[in-house]
Amino acid sequence: MSGSKLKPVQAVTAVGCSLTIVSEDKRMRWLIAPDSFKGSLAAREVAEAMARGIRRAEPSADCRLCPMADGGEGTLDALHATLGGEWHRASVHDAEGRPCEAEWLLLPHGVAVVEVARVVGLPDVGPASVHERDTRGVGELIRACLDAGARHIAVGLGGSSTNDGGAGCLVGLGVRLLDREGQTLAPLPDQLGRVAALDLSGLDARLEVTKLELWSDVDNPLLGPRGATAVFGPQKGVAPDAVARLDAAIARFAAAADHAFGQPCAELPGSGAAGGLGYALHLLGGRCHSGATALAELSGLSDAIAQVDWVLTGEGCSDGQTLAGKAPARVAELARAAGVPVSLLSGAVLPDAEGQLAAHFDGCFSLCSRPMTLEAAIQQAAPLLEQAAEQLARLVLAGRRGP
Structure with missing residues (x-):
């Protein structure tokens, strides 16, 4: 990690075999x-x-x-103000499927940083309900980082308006969601209960050689009373009487996803971040870190x-x-x-x-x-x-x- 380059504010004077700190002013x-x-x-x-x-x-x-920031809204601006870096822009889809432009930041030492709030953030949602929003644009933005040559990508997970278990992100990276008849499903929350299998044949192969970090300030699992839907869903518009139904739909999707990827990730800390986006990134090999700690280390x-x-x-x-x-x-x-x-x-x-x-x-x-x-x-x-x-x-x- 690179440290900050600060000018010395104290002079060090040798006194015998010891060092004495003398303030300049x-x-x-x-x-x-x-x-x-x-x-x-x-x-x-x-x-x-x-x-x-x-x-x-x-x-x-x-x-x-x-x-400073903790991985949520403002993460890219805080990093750029402290470390600099190169801004990039990509054409993706927002939470409601509308075309939009989203920025990501390439830090001086080569880490590409994506801020979820810039793609599917709460301030940007339109009239669609949470059941009509997904994270496909996040997957598209990660793919844009890969296209630019990035092989170390950090995703700041705070401030999302979505609750799709990260299904949209997987679709944006080439995964297909299939029902029992083998028909492709949209990665919308209301469709997740129909998912029977995932087709990974189109998943971007570059992810296998890419280091993926999840920056978050929460450690919630994907499902259950501490999960994405129960804890954060109501903040995004999930009605109280719909929490259990949506949680069950995401659980069905997660069972199929765990089977396809060959690893159970729903209980991992941070899987419930950003409406379950953390879960999808765990499936892709991502590892969860405290966003605030990551920024503190990067900024020295x-x-x-x-x-x-x-x-x-x-x-x-x-x-x-x-x-x-x-x-x-x-x-x-x-x-x-x-x-x-x-x-x-x-x-x-x-x-x-x-x-x-x-x-x-x-x-x-x-x-x-x-x-x-x-x-x-x-x-x-x-x-x-x-x-x-x-x-x-x-x-x-x-x-x-x-x-």
């Missing part, structure tokens, strides 16, 4: 590593707003920006943290779920390991009665300083972030000066 050194504020600001824009606020408190502050976050005095992270809304693989939790974990204080500044910080969230940060702060609607908070996110970051920085600076 007394400026406060900050590492700003937030996730995006979904529906409002990209992670880079959040980091820039935080830096502007900090510099109001201390104009000479050294602010280093490292936008540990090394960057070791060079600063304070770390600031955040996201649109924080609660107990933040600790379940979200980017701010990974940032906090690395800061704690390095012995560097870390604070959380989010759009909203929900009640944390047991103190689990607070225990991971040196202060949890919300940018909403007065009663306001969600729409107003979204529209004013940047100036509100600047104001909150300034006040946080003033508090930190006061503590450093002492009484």
Whole structure:
């Protein structure tokens, strides 16, 4: 993994047989590593707003920006802002089967990154119900990466509008779904209960020599009470009385898919991510990784943290779920390991009665300083972030000066 290239901020002086660290200046050194504020600001824009606020408190502050993500919406933008890379565009189909253009990113060290939310994301859905959406476009985008020569592909799984068990993705890569009569079926959720077999003869052979990674912040299996449909389906429009029926249909598809690929994958952690897309990628040989951990490693976050005095992270809304693989939790974990204080500044910080969230940060702060609607908070996110970051920085600076 490539690390960040940061200029040294300390001088090392030899004293006898030991080394003494001498600071070059007394400026406060900050590492700003937030996730995006979904529906409002990209992670880079959040980091820039935080830096502007900090510099109001201390104009000479050294602010280093490292936008973060966890594999969901904003992953490509965060990677590009930190590492650069080459943008590519491909013609694929969206969740409702409409032609669309989708971007993917080739990182400097050769990893191709696909963001599912850019193909079948929730903000892009039209009038069709979840039963009429599939992930074929994701498979098409993976094939576009293969066509460009990529043999190491990472797929960020967050933010999907689909619940097709990944059947569409397999079809986009050349698989055929067959009923009992051998007729081809569409990879739509309502058709999955009719799947009797999979024809793999058209599956893209290049996948056999391709390293496939799944980036996710969830470890749910495909089926059952913790599965894709039961947990995430209602968020995408699956009616309560349809959950069991759709779960059974996906289970039938999975039985045929497991048989065709010769391996059971429905219980693997992360198989339930992105409406079961994680399951399909497991069938193809993919391995699941924490999205936040992957981005932290790629951006050299540990090394960057070791060079600063304070770390600031955040996201649109924080609660107990933040600790379940979200980017701010990974940032906090690395800061704690390095012995560097870390604070959380989010759009909203929900009640944390047991103190689990607070225990991971040196202060949890919300940018909403007065009663306001969600729409107003979204529209004013940047100036509100600047104001909150300034006040946080003033508090930190006061503590450093002492009484």
